[in-house]
Each structure stands twice: as C-alpha cells, then as structure tokens.
Amino acid sequence: MKKAHPKQPSHKTAPSPSRKKWGKALKGFFLAGLADERLSYKKTLCLSIEKGGIGAAVGRRLFSQVRIQGTKFYPFPEKEYPPPEFAATCLSLAVAELGGIGCPLILSLPKEWTVIRTVAYPSTVMENPSQAIRYDLDRITPFSPETAYYDFKTLREEGSQVEWVVAAARMETVDPYLKALREKGFTVEGVTVHVLGLLALALFLRKSEPVLLLSLDQEGYEGVLYQSQRTLKAFSALFNGTDPQAVSETLIRELSLVTDETESALVPKTVLVQAKEVDPTLIDRLRLGLPWPILSLEPKDLGIREGLVSAKPFPYQAVGGLVESLWTKAEGLNLLRQGRHEKPKPPLVLTVLLLILLALLAGFYLFTPLELERKKLQEIERQIAVQKKELKKVEALKKEVEEIHREISLIRNFKTSHPMSLVVLKELTALLPKNTWLTRVRISENQVQLEGYSPSATFLIPRLDSSRYFKKVEFSAPTFRDPRQNMDRFQIKMELEGWGHEKE
Incomplete structure (x- = not known):
C-alpha cells in the first residue's frame, strides 16, 4: 500500500471553532429536507425468524431519536425455524398487540440462511458499483443475481482500492415467507440479517470498537467482528454437543481464530454477548477463558421501560433489525434492493x-x-x-x-x-387433368418446361401437343413411378408457337 505524502503546512488562518460550528449548522439548515432523519417521523415493525419462534419489535424515530415501543416473542413448539404460515400468523398478532398497523415491515433472516463476504475492488468501480456486484455475485457467493436477494455497502475506501460488505440470501428460501406475509396483506419493504442488525444495535449503544458481537442459543452461535473503516467478519456454527465445558472451549477456540484471521490480528475492546436459553455458567466460562471484556446484552441497555418488556426470551434479533432500519448511521443493508442504490439529492x-x-x-x-x-x-x-x-x-x-x-x-x-406468361398458364390450366399437378413451370422466350406428377404421364403429350400455343412436345427426362405418390413423375419441354398464329 502506498504511503500518503504529508501535507505541506498552509499559511491560511484556520477557522475558529465557533465559525466551524455555525458553518456546519448553516449547511445542515440549507441541505435539510422533510425526509431528513433529523426532522422526519418513522415507525417500523421488524419480524425476526429464529429457531424456536418468531420475534417482533416496533419502534419509531423522531428528530433522530430512536425509541423501541414494544416487543413480542411467539414460541414455536419445535426447536427449528418456523414455517412461513406460522410467521404470517405471528405478524398479524404483533400488528394488533404492538400497534403496528400501517408500519413498514422489515424481515430479519438467520445468518445460516445467508452469505456475508467482504470484497475489494479498484476504486474505478465506484462509477457503477451495482453493476460490478451483479457481475461478480456468483464469484463472491454461491448464488447468481437471478436467484438471490443481495445488497452491499462500502466498508472502507483507501487509495485506489475500495472494500465492500456483500450479503446475499437464496430466493427460494426467502420467497415462501414473503408470499405468506403478502397473502396476509403485508408487504415486506426490507430484508436484513440477524448479525447485521445486532451489530447496528451494538453501535447504537456506543460500544467501543473493535466490537465482537456474539449471539448464543442451545444449538449454536452466530456473530460478527467489526471495526469501522477496517473489518467486518461474520461467522456462525452449530455446537457439537451440549456440555457447557465443551461448548465454552469450542467458542473460545473459534473466537480466537476469528480474531487471528483479521488484518493485524484485531483485538476486540468489547465482546457483547446475547444469550438465549443457554447454561447460566457459559458466560462466566467465557469471561475466564477470553482475554477481552465481556458484556451481556440486557433489555435495560436499550432504554425500554419495564412495562414494555413483555417478550421472553427477549427478541434481540428483531430489535437489532429495527434499529438498523431506523438509525440511518447504521447504513443498513436491504437485500430486496438487489444492489440497486439511488443517490439521494439533497433538498x-x-x-x-x-x-x-x-x-x-x-x-x-x-x-x-x-x-x-x-x-x-x-x-x-x-x-x-x-x-x-x-x-x-x-x-x-x-x-x-x-x-x-x-x-x-x-x-x-x-x-x-407479361401477356405470354398469363396466356400460357391459362392454357396449361385448361389442358391438364385435375389429377395432375405441377411442381415447376419455367417459361422462357420460346420454350416452356414443366415438372410434376400425373397418374399417366404419356397421356399428357398428345393433350399438350393439341394446343395451338405449343409444338414439339416431348419428355426432357425419363419418366419414373414415385411409389410414395403412386404417380408418374415427369419432365416435359415444348416450344412456343408464334404469338397469335395457328400451328402448321
């Protein structure tokens, strides 16, 4: 990587802090619009598909302040991802119970349903980044642009290189849920991933970077290691067994590998853990085995009033997707966009x-x-x-x-x-029997050549010779019997008489 040359000292007087403050305020005023997050009101409902149930969260944004207004968790009888019909029923309940009528709907997917990659390109692709991602999607992920929902955002741009985060999910996995929700009268406006929503939640809570976010349940884990303008690495896996000691050793080993694989062996300043129905000693084992500060994510960290925390277990994934949608500093992904980004025009x-x-x-x-x-x-x-x-x-x-x-x-x-041609054709029509047909007629200046089929080709010679327009009528090639047609195939040539004169 090329080192940047140090800037030469400037002789201009630096603006005072007060002038900078007023300049920033005036710029914000002149570039403000009614749709700006500093002014606009937005209320959103996020639905998360989780093993063992469906999470729901409703929140709003007003004057850039994001507030969670209510949460619900609808358990599914089995420890697996609920089917689309169950998700649609849960959404109907959440809309009624959380006051989400008419809200835009965000759908959050599990990490194991998606692929999240970071890719580097020359900065020249910034002229048309959507086309570059679409062209290379089947190289970056196992999916093609025609069979996947996907989106991307810039992680960092340095020198002649730009690095993007790309997330993609297979259409055949997501479409049944979109269809089931649509049949209930709901339209999904955005699709995100659990770990990206939880990352937005961690940044929203102003956790120190680099931050490692870890979501645990009884069967496995998913997480993301993030450093702004540097690294975003998502990961997930299932546990091999349920013994707390073995699980903690597996996690410590895997998390160490994740950090070692990053650029310059990135060391997290914060490990934020969201645990759902796991052994109570697991967090303590992680604190003893990892050299990083570990914090447990609690509903009280979100500033939610106690009366609104009615969901057990608490749907952090749904809250994360909600924050990612409402908090524009998160620059959240929306897989339904399929990489199409429109540049907003400042009003x-x-x-x-x-x-x-x-x-x-x-x-x-x-x-x-x-x-x-x-x-x-x-x-x-x-x-x-x-x-x-x-x-x-x-x-x-x-x-x-x-x-x-x-x-x-x-x-x-x-x-x-073409008087002669018309007369010749008329004469042939009159002379030839109905069961005889021609495949070719060639009329030159003084000669006519015929090809065709007839039950008896020899019978045609005297009939044609009797015309006042033809003379010297004879076969131009041997006649043979066509077994398929059961007819004689013939070729006849004859000369034309003088125009309008009787034959001698």
Whole structure:
C-alpha cells in the first residue's frame, strides 16, 4: 500500500471553532429536507425468524431519536425455524398487540440462511458499483443475481482500492415467507440479517470498537467482528454437543481464530454477548477463558421501560433489525434492493421556499395580461384545429385516390409486360387433368418446361401437343413411378408457337 505524502503546512488562518460550528449548522439548515432523519417521523415493525419462534419489535424515530415501543416473542413448539404460515400468523398478532398497523415491515433472516463476504475492488468501480456486484455475485457467493436477494455497502475506501460488505440470501428460501406475509396483506419493504442488525444495535449503544458481537442459543452461535473503516467478519456454527465445558472451549477456540484471521490480528475492546436459553455458567466460562471484556446484552441497555418488556426470551434479533432500519448511521443493508442504490439529492429547503415566493409574486403581476393573451391563443388554436380536421380528411381522400391509381397502373404494367406468361398458364390450366399437378413451370422466350406428377404421364403429350400455343412436345427426362405418390413423375419441354398464329 502506498504511503500518503504529508501535507505541506498552509499559511491560511484556520477557522475558529465557533465559525466551524455555525458553518456546519448553516449547511445542515440549507441541505435539510422533510425526509431528513433529523426532522422526519418513522415507525417500523421488524419480524425476526429464529429457531424456536418468531420475534417482533416496533419502534419509531423522531428528530433522530430512536425509541423501541414494544416487543413480542411467539414460541414455536419445535426447536427449528418456523414455517412461513406460522410467521404470517405471528405478524398479524404483533400488528394488533404492538400497534403496528400501517408500519413498514422489515424481515430479519438467520445468518445460516445467508452469505456475508467482504470484497475489494479498484476504486474505478465506484462509477457503477451495482453493476460490478451483479457481475461478480456468483464469484463472491454461491448464488447468481437471478436467484438471490443481495445488497452491499462500502466498508472502507483507501487509495485506489475500495472494500465492500456483500450479503446475499437464496430466493427460494426467502420467497415462501414473503408470499405468506403478502397473502396476509403485508408487504415486506426490507430484508436484513440477524448479525447485521445486532451489530447496528451494538453501535447504537456506543460500544467501543473493535466490537465482537456474539449471539448464543442451545444449538449454536452466530456473530460478527467489526471495526469501522477496517473489518467486518461474520461467522456462525452449530455446537457439537451440549456440555457447557465443551461448548465454552469450542467458542473460545473459534473466537480466537476469528480474531487471528483479521488484518493485524484485531483485538476486540468489547465482546457483547446475547444469550438465549443457554447454561447460566457459559458466560462466566467465557469471561475466564477470553482475554477481552465481556458484556451481556440486557433489555435495560436499550432504554425500554419495564412495562414494555413483555417478550421472553427477549427478541434481540428483531430489535437489532429495527434499529438498523431506523438509525440511518447504521447504513443498513436491504437485500430486496438487489444492489440497486439511488443517490439521494439533497433538498434545499430555504432556497426552494424563496423561489416559490418569488414565483408567486411574479405570477400575481403577470397573470392578468397573460391570461387574456392565453384565451385569445386558445381560440385561434381551436379554429386551427377545426380546419385541420377538414384538411386531414381531404388529404386522406387524395392519398386513397393516388393509391388506387397506383394499383391500377401496376396491374396494367404487369399485364402488358407479361401477356405470354398469363396466356400460357391459362392454357396449361385448361389442358391438364385435375389429377395432375405441377411442381415447376419455367417459361422462357420460346420454350416452356414443366415438372410434376400425373397418374399417366404419356397421356399428357398428345393433350399438350393439341394446343395451338405449343409444338414439339416431348419428355426432357425419363419418366419414373414415385411409389410414395403412386404417380408418374415427369419432365416435359415444348416450344412456343408464334404469338397469335395457328400451328402448321
């Protein structure tokens, strides 16, 4: 990697902190819009698909403040991922119980259903990053663009290189859930991944970076190691057994490998653990075996009032997906976008308001004379339109007459230039029996050649020779019997008589 050259000292006077503050405030005001997160209100419902149940969370954002308003967890009888129909039923209940009617819907998927990769490209691809990801998706992941939902975001851009985080899920896995929710009258606006939502939650809680987020249950774990502008590494696996000692040793070994594989052996400053129905001693074993500070994620960390924490176990995955959607600093992924990113245009609120005011004032002074002239112009255009209709009818009739004359002339020219051919064809039609047909007729200046099929080819020679237009009628090739047609195939040639003269 090339080292950046140190900047030469500038002789310009540095702006004072107060000037920077006012400049930033003015820029924010002029570039503010009604859809800006600092001003807008948004309420969202997130549904998470988890082993053993469905989690739901509703929250809102107002003036950049994100608040969780309610959570629910709907257990599934078996320790596996619930089917789409169960998820749709749980969503109907969550909308009624959490007040999520009309809210945008976010769906959070398990890590084992998805693939998350980091890829590096030359910075030139930033001109069209969506096309670059689409072209290389089947190389980055096991999926093709036509069979996957996917999205990406920039992790870092340094020198001539840019590094992206890419997440993808197979359509055939996600589509049954989207269909089931759609049949219940709900439309999913975004799809994310559990670990990415939990990462957004950890950053939202201002945990020190590098942060290692770990989600545990009885069967396995999933997690992500993150350092802004440097690393994002997602991982997941199942436990081989349930013995707490063996599980803790497996986790310690795997987490050490994850950190060692990162650039410069990244050391986490925070290990945030979210555990669901695991052995109570497992967290303590991890604290003893890992050299990093370990914190347990609790609902109280989210600032949720005690009366709103009605879900047991607490649906952290749903809350994480909710925070990722509402907190725009998270720059969350939405796999339904399939890599299509539209650059937002900054609205200039004050400038637009002033332009509207000036336009209204100008219109007030110009409206009266312009309105009179507009009415006169409309009357003139009306009269022109009436005359145009009549003119179009005349032009259409004229074109129709010209077309008829052209067709008549074409027929006459054909009849004049091909009189002999027409007469010969007419004569052949009259002479040949109905059970005889021709496959080829060639008429030259003084000769006619015929090819075709007949029950008796020899019978044709005298009939053709009796015509006043033909003479020297004879076979030009041997006649043979076609077994498939059960007819004689013949080739006959003859000369044309003088035009309009009797045969000698």
